[in-house]
Amino acid sequence: MSQYWSPAVRELTPYVPGEQPREQLVKLNTNENPYPPAPGVGEALRHYATDHLRLYPDPTSADLREALAENFQVTSSQVFVGNGSDEVLAFAFQAFFCHQAPLDVPAITYSFYPVYANLYRIELRKHPLTANWEVDIEALAANTERGGVIFANPNAPTGHAHSLETIEALLKRVTDRVVLIDEAYVDFGAESAVTLINRYPNLLVTGTFSKSRSLAGLRLGYAVGSEELIDGLERVKDSFNSFPVDSLASVVGIAALKDTEHFEACREYVITTRERTRQRLEALGFEVLPSKANFVLAQHPSFAGAQLYAGLRERGILVRHFNTPELNNFLRITIGTDDEMDSLIEALQTICA
Numbered sequence: 001m002s003q004y005w006s007p008a009v010r011e012l013t014p015y016v017p018g019e020q021p022r023e024q025l026v027k028l029n030t031n032e033n034p035y036p037p038a039p040g041v042g043e044a045l046r047h048y049a050t051d052h053l054r055l056y057p058d059p060t061s062a063d064l065r066e067a068l069a070e071n072f073q074v075t076s077s078q079v080f081v082g083n084g085s086d087e088v089l090a091f092a093f094q095a096f097f098c099h100q101a102p103l104d105v106p107a108i109t110y111s112f113y114p115v116y117a118n119l120y121r122i123e124l125r126k127h128p129l130t131a132n133w134e135v136d137i138e139a140l141a142a143n144t145e146r147g148g149v150i151f152a153n154p155n156a157p158t159g160h161a162h163s164l165e166t167i168e169a170l171l172k173r174v175t176d177r178v179v180l181i182d183e184a185y186v187d188f189g190a191e192s193a194v195t196l197i198n199r200y201p202n203l204l205v206t207g208t209f210s211k212s213r214s215l216a217g218l219r220l221g222y223a224v225g226s227e228e229l230i231d232g233l234e235r236v237k238d239s240f241n242s243f244p245v246d247s248l249a250s251v252v253g254i255a256a257l258k259d260t261e262h263f264e265a266c267r268e269y270v271i272t273t274r275e276r277t278r279q280r281l282e283a284l285g286f287e288v289l290p291s292k293a294n295f296v297l298a299q300h301p302s303f304a305g306a307q308l309y310a311g312l313r314e315r316g317i318l319v320r321h322f323n324t325p326e327l328n329n330f331l332r333i334t335i336g337t338d339d340e341m342d343s344l345i346e347a348l349q350t351i352c353a
């Protein structure tokens with residue numbers, strides 16, 4: 001604690017990301033993609049040093065925004081890019097949620113939202129999940145004060161996804177506040193709300209290259225929404241650094257977007273492995289929440305989450321265990337390669353024997 005810190009920083013509990021171990025482990029703790037990025041990414045990187053590195057990046061990221069716009073069938077003025085979707089989310093909190101009315105969030109969701117809210121002094125109204133571990137859309141919609149709504153779809157760390165119909169029903173009710181849907185995991189089986197942005201000017205959808213595009217190390221994220229919302233994000237962004245992302249992120253991001261075949265193959269693989277893993281965990285007695293993401297949340301009736309986490313870690317397998325009362329018994333397991341999942345299941349067979 002320092003006398004120089006602002007009150008908001010003094011009260012802040014910073015976000016603690018999942019461990020990035022230095023030793024070689026089966027790493028199933030931070031929802032990265034187990035497969036490499038599109039082959040075109042390597043090619044783009046080879047030319048990058050000679051063609052781009054000595055120059056400043058394009059301050060409008062026009063090429064990357066155009067590539068994203070084409071991908072989502074929107075215009076580039078409906079696209080914003082940033083250094084990971086975490087940065088995009090931080091800008092959205094500043095641009096849309098910093099006012100007197102509370103922000104509605106599910107009580108269990110991406111744990112970065114409360115960090116931003118604390119930092120920007122935004123009051124949070126946390127709504128418990130339903131008995132089925134689903135985001136309670138009804139509760140999120142019920143507030144009538146000017147504030148905002150944010151949740152992840154699929155949600156994290158549960159993996160539950162709402163249908164596009166349900167999202168649209170929410171948007172029909174919440175017309176005067178920004179509804180931010182964080183689609184970090186949407187490509188693993190959920191429907192994207194990007195198709196709704198032309199009908200709902202208060203809808204902002206964020207996404208990332210970290211998961212389905214296998215580029216977590218790059219830090220590239222985006223938002224898609226009405227021009228009005230994108231302008232709001234640009235205003236905040238311009239006050240920090242006039243370059244939205246560096247030229248490396250643009251070049252690599254465009255190369256990754258171009259390779260639809262690789263993208264489809266990888267996500268199909270992850271989805272198939274996820275379903276197989278779910279069945280195998282259930283055969284071991286686990287309760288596994290249905291997931292549309294690249295992870296599953298699972299608990300065992302006879303073994304505590306911390307005990308399973310430690311047993312796996314001893315055997316060189318890293319999963320995520322949350323030290324919160326609601327999730328304490330669960331493990332969140334990222335879907336890795338088939339071999340990695342075989343190691344996980346074998347280890348759990350021994351631990352649970």
Ligand code: PMP
Pocket residue numbers: 083084085086087110152156182184207208209210216219220221
């Ligand atoms: N949203 C959710 C729900 C996440 O789980 C994550 C990854 N931790 C992010 C956003 C941020 O992803 P990135 O900053 O890598 O784009």
